[in-house]
Amino acid sequence: MDVPTKAVETSINPPKDLDAGALFVLKSEVWINRSCSWLHCGYHLTTSIVAPMLLSLPYAMGLLGWVGGVMWLALAALVTFYSYNLLSLVLEHHAKLGHRYLRFRDMATHILGPGWGKYFVGPIQLSICYGAVVASPLLGGQCLKFIYLAYKPNGSMQLYQFIIMFGVLMLFLAQMPSFHSLRHINLLSLILSLVYSACVAAGSIHIGGSSKAPPKDYSLSDGTNGIFDAINGLSIIATTYASGIIPEIQATIAPPVTGKMFKGLCICYTIIIITYFSVGISGYWAFGNGAQGLILLNFMAGDKPLLPSWFLLMTDVFILTQLAAVCLVYMQLPNEVLESFLADPKRDQFSVRNMVPRLIFRSLTVVVGTTVAAMIPFFGDIMALFGAFGCIPLDFILPMIFYNVSFKPSKKSLVFWINTIIAAVSSALAVVGTVASIRQMVLDAKTYRLFANL
Numbered sequence: 001m002d003v004p005t006k007a008v009e010t011s012i013n014p015p016k017d018l019d020a021g022a023l024f025v026l027k028s029e030v031w032i033n034r035s036c037s038w039l040h041c042g043y044h045l046t047t048s049i050v051a052p053m054l055l056s057l058p059y060a061m062g063l064l065g066w067v068g069g070v071m072w073l074a075l076a077a078l079v080t081f082y083s084y085n086l087l088s089l090v091l092e093h094h095a096k097l098g099h100r101y102l103r104f105r106d107m108a109t110h111i112l113g114p115g116w117g118k119y120f121v122g123p124i125q126l127s128i129c130y131g132a133v134v135a136s137p138l139l140g141g142q143c144l145k146f147i148y149l150a151y152k153p154n155g156s157m158q159l160y161q162f163i164i165m166f167g168v169l170m171l172f173l174a175q176m177p178s179f180h181s182l183r184h185i186n187l188l189s190l191i192l193s194l195v196y197s198a199c200v201a202a203g204s205i206h207i208g209g210s211s212k213a214p215p216k217d218y219s220l221s222d223g224t225n226g227i228f229d230a231i232n233g234l235s236i237i238a239t240t241y242a243s244g245i246i247p248e249i250q251a252t253i254a255p256p257v258t259g260k261m262f263k264g265l266c267i268c269y270t271i272i273i274i275t276y277f278s279v280g281i282s283g284y285w286a287f288g289n290g291a292q293g294l295i296l297l298n299f300m301a302g303d304k305p306l307l308p309s310w311f312l313l314m315t316d317v318f319i320l321t322q323l324a325a326v327c328l329v330y331m332q333l334p335n336e337v338l339e340s341f342l343a344d345p346k347r348d349q350f351s352v353r354n355m356v357p358r359l360i361f362r363s364l365t366v367v368v369g370t371t372v373a374a375m376i377p378f379f380g381d382i383m384a385l386f387g388a389f390g391c392i393p394l395d396f397i398l399p400m401i402f403y404n405v406s407f408k409p410s411k412k413s414l415v416f417w418i419n420t421i422i423a424a425v426s427s428a429l430a431v432v433g434t435v436a437s438i439r440q441m442v443l444d445a446k447t448y449r450l451f452a453n454l
Contacts, residue, residue: 021340022102024349025178025332026251038260041253042267043186044179044329045084048243050193050271051326052139052319055200056236057276058283058291058298063233065220066284072237073280079422080241080395081269086419087246087399088261090406095257102251103336104244104394111402121398124390128244129333131386133365136327138373139294140166143316143323146296150312153303160374166320167370170327174362177349179252179332182325189325190271196318197275199311201282203299207306208286214298216288228436235433239387240276244394245333334365385441388433396426 061069094101094110101107104125109117141163148155148162176182207213221229243249253260283295292298296316299307342357343349400419403409409416 018102018345019340020343020345020354021336021338022251023345024339024343024354025336026102026248038253038263039267040180040183040186041249041260041264043183043190044249044252045243045246045264045268046193046271047182047186047189047322047325047329048245048249049241049268050190050275051240052143052196052323053240054193054197054276054279055283055295055319056293057240057280058204058287058295059293060233060236060240061280061284062218062287062289062291063220063229063236066218068230069233069237069280069284072234073276076237076241077269077272077276081265083395083399083422084243084246084265085262086403088250088265090399090402091247091250091261092258093406095255100251100255100257101247104247107247107402108398111405121394125244125394126333126337128242128386128390128394129330130365130369132330133327133334133369134372136323136330137163137166137170137370140169140320140323140327141373142294143296143320146300147313147316149303150300150305150309163370163374166324167366167373169324170331170370171363171366173324173328174331174335174366175359176328179248179329182328182332185325185328189322190267192318192322192325193271193275196315196322197279199315199318200295201278203307203311203315204279204282204286204295207299208282210306212301212306214287214290216285217290218284218288228439231429231432231436232440234429235388235392235436238396238429238433239391241272242387242391242395244391245330246395248333248336331362331365335362338362338365385434385437388430388437392426392430392433397423397430 057073061073063069064072090107090111091101094107099110101110105117105122107117108121141159141161144162144165145157145159148157176185208216220226249264250257250261253264279295283291283298287295287298290298296312296319299305299312305312338361339354339358342361343354344351347353400423404416404419409419
């Protein structure tokens with residue numbers, strides 16, 4: 001997966017040695033359209049982080065309690081904003097030195113050594129991104145099934161059928177040529193995340209204050225179960241803040257890039273604060289420890305909806321639409337890897353030579369991902385493992401190491417020790433989170449079966 005990226009560039013001409021993946025997927029329009037701005041960066045960042053997984057925040061807060069849940073929700077926001085800003089500063093630093101790194105694995109290769117990019121960062125990043133491509137049809141299928149059962153409680157359709165429906169939609173959208181071509185879709189995604197978060201928060205508050213409200217229990221588990229619950233809660237919240245593709249997003253910005261990523265992060269984290277805290281706090285207040293892994297499930301009492309059917313349908317449609325945008329964003333890394341091997345950078349991006357393999361292999365990417373989602377609908381447990389083992393190292397640990405290695409701050413300086421402490425604590429969380437995720441998979445193994453109708 002090593003690809004040379006000599007990033008010496010001017011404001012007019014792109015680097016001459018970019019492979020097809022970097023040239024077509026990450027930078028295809030940057031040199032044609034100079035409007036690749038920090039606003040577009042903000043849209044991409046928001047879609048890569050603010051995803052329907054935030055609907056699991058009330059459940060995570062139930063594992064941590066009021067104090068622990070709110071504190072960790074705020075602390076994770078501060079740490080990841082700091083971490084992503086550090087990563088951006090490292091990229092800007094190396095760009096000024098004549099090396100603009102376009103990919104996470106390129107950064108790891110040139111800062112830490114070839115083995116880090118090829119055998120650690122590259123495989124983990126690709127696994128996380130393709131995991132999101134698998135998880136999106138799964139969650140999309142669950143949302144479609146939720147709508148179906150709301151209108152036809154005794155319907156006979158199975159979950160895998162709804163997963164395939166969402167996969168067919170993604171089969172067409174997957175042909176979007178580049179990251180930059182998603183800018184308007186990701187603006188819509190940003191707006192939709194605000195809208196459906198407001199709907200979910202309003203629905204939770206309405207149910208929680210009504211006569212239909214379930215008994216509220218905010219107690220925490222004791223002993224070993226309480227410890228593992230807390231670890232799972234920490235891991236879930238940490239994963240909701242994960243991106244894993246910060247360098248690839250910054251690569252979409254037209255040079256000079258100085259300061260633009262910070263503005264994009266400010267947009268992103270404004271949306272995060274509004275959505276995460278409103279959904280997490282309102283959902284936990286309304287349902288307590290009874291909050292489900294997908295808070296929408298709490299809006300049904302058996303087969304009976306606790307909110308008007310039109311409201312549930314509207315909310316679900318917003319979630320489904322944004323989920324398609326999230327899937328597209330995370331599909332860009334597999335697309336970039338495939339194009340770097342299959343496309344010819346010396347030919348036009350839309351030539352027959354490059355279009356045919358792009359159509360075939362992007363379609364295969366979606367077909368395989370949708371098939372896996374339909375076969376193993378318990379994939380969420382596997383993604384929890386990916387989150388602990390992959391997202392935490394990429395988003396909480398490596399940015400600190402990259403900064404300390406690149407800038408070499410004094411060991412007596414505050415920034416050195418802040419970075420070191422965050423990296424050390426995050427490493428411990430990654431280890432215990434991995435153990436907790438494996439334990440949960442073992443506990444849930446009795447429910448696993450292919451094409452299960454969960």
